[in-house]
Amino acid sequence: MINNINKSEIDTRYQDQEWPWWPLFPLYPYGRKRTIFSELIPNQIWSFEQLQGIYYVAVPIRLSVIKVSGGLMLFNPLPPTIELLNQLSELERKHGPVIDIVLPTASGLEHKISLPSLSRAFPKANLWICPGQWSFPIDLPLTWIGIPQNKTRVLFEDGLPHSDKCEWFSLGPLDIGLGRFQEVSCYHRSSNSLLVTDALVGISASPPKLFELDPTPLLFHSRESGEEPLVDSYEARIKGWRRLVLFSSFLKPAKLSIPSLLDVFSKSFKPGLRNPSAHFGIYPFNWEKGWEESASNLVGERDSLVQIAPVIERLVFPRAKDTFVSWLDKVGSCRGLKWLISSHYNAPVKFSRNQAIQLKKKINRRIWAQGEGNWTFLDWLDKKLLNFGVVPENPLKSFND
Ligand SMILES: [Fe+2]
Known part of the structure; x- marks a missing residue:
């Protein structure tokens, strides 16, 4: 609805x-x-x-x-x-x-x-x-x-x-x-x-009511390429929502790749999309098969x-x-x-x-702060920050001293 x-x-x-x-x-x-x-x-x-x-x-x-x-x-x-x-x-x-x-x-x-x-x-x-x-x-x-x-x-x-x-x-x-x-x-x-x-x-599993005031973010991310117009439908909103959940959970989920600039721009600025609300058709994302599965692990169907x-x-x-x-x-x-x-x-x-x-119990059964699959990018980022000395090895040390 x-x-x-x-x-x-x-x-x-x-x-x-x-x-x-x-x-x-x-x-x-x-x-x-x-x-x-x-x-x-x-x-x-x-x-x-x-x-x-x-x-x-x-x-x-x-x-x-x-x-x-x-x-x-x-x-x-x-x-x-x-x-x-x-x-x-x-x-x-x-x-x-x-x-x-x-x-x-x-x-x-x-x-x-x-x-x-x-x-x-x-x-x-x-x-x-x-x-x-x-x-x-x-x-x-x-x-x-x-x-x-x-x-x-x-x-x-x-x-x-x-x-x-x-x-x-x-x-x-x-x-x-x-x-x-x-x-x-x-x-x-x-x-x-x-x-x-x-x-x-x-x-x-479905987008919060707030998006009914402005579904543009959902529709923007429900597409497969920058050439596609933003079309509003129940399915597009659900699909867009699950991709937003993946983005905000992992920043760069495993099933997302970034196409080459040439590829992105060859599909940009198409008629109907030459406006700021469609970001001029610039859509630098490629969703690969299987992305839905990782999204379904993050959302609750009933509650x-x-x-x-x-x-x-x-x-x-x-x-x-x-x-x-x-x-x-x-x-x-x-x-x-x-x-x-x-x-x-x-x-x-x-x-x-x-x-x-x-x-x-669930937290204790699984690996904490893992580095595989969807977690690869976050893992890479944390290790970089650690190597450059931006974040400390022991986050409690300065408060224990
Ligand atoms: Fe916050």
Whole structure:
């Protein structure tokens, strides 16, 4: 079933979706952030999703809103467009003001970048940030990147918000060379929901509803060559989605090859495709037979499949499996755990204590951070970074000393 979003949602005025700061983090869809709003847990947790990606390899990114004593807590900032703020005002009218904004990741630039403008939209809200914030290429002080120091508290060091209702768990810190990886996850007891940033994702076999606002990334990647027009169909959306999942999981999956420049350009600039939204027909990908099979290992047919994203496993945790597993043990033993709400892909996704145990068993049965098949490119990249001394052999060493 496609197109089940009503037309007025799609026609929301362009101005309401504009994001003027996009050049700071120039990812698709650049200056226009269409946002989809949904209630995840009735009267307790809501979600705003926007797309984010490079060359149409785009996945949903999420801001969650949690009902807490006295109002609302925002978890993981997103660009506050007029469309998003209007919907948040509706929530404030019903459930009280935004009183806390949490940036629970040290490295997640995709969330960090919108914290300053989100905090300006809610000047009375407290800001809570993950310890060890850093910026690249130059590590600037927080105030220089627009995070006001006077109302900012560091999670754990300065306390924790709503600890009567929420349990907070740190994953990391790990030394990832350029800075640190750390994220702070939140278990919201009354909704039985675990909120994470990148640690776990739940991926469905069909594209998230957000793509109904803009299916172009799916259609672009559903093709076999740059000569093919972008044609919308249910099958094309499914095919495009599974390829996007493979791209964002492995960066360069095994069944993908890059054709020669001559080949790419001989198929580009064809009539009907000479426009920026089709990237002028420039399509530098060749999908080989059997790609569907590797995609089906990453998606859940009935329920979304909960997993650690391969790119996170292979590039963040390759030498820190124990850190990940002990975090999984902790969050998996939260009393009453029922839902996972990740800042990417689908939410809420069924995730019980039993499922956490099964996930740990699955991880322990297979090779961690492997280097074969789909993992070849990630493996190559990690080894290069290691050889050049960009990432350390022991990511825990600098925090143990
Ligand atoms: Fe992320």
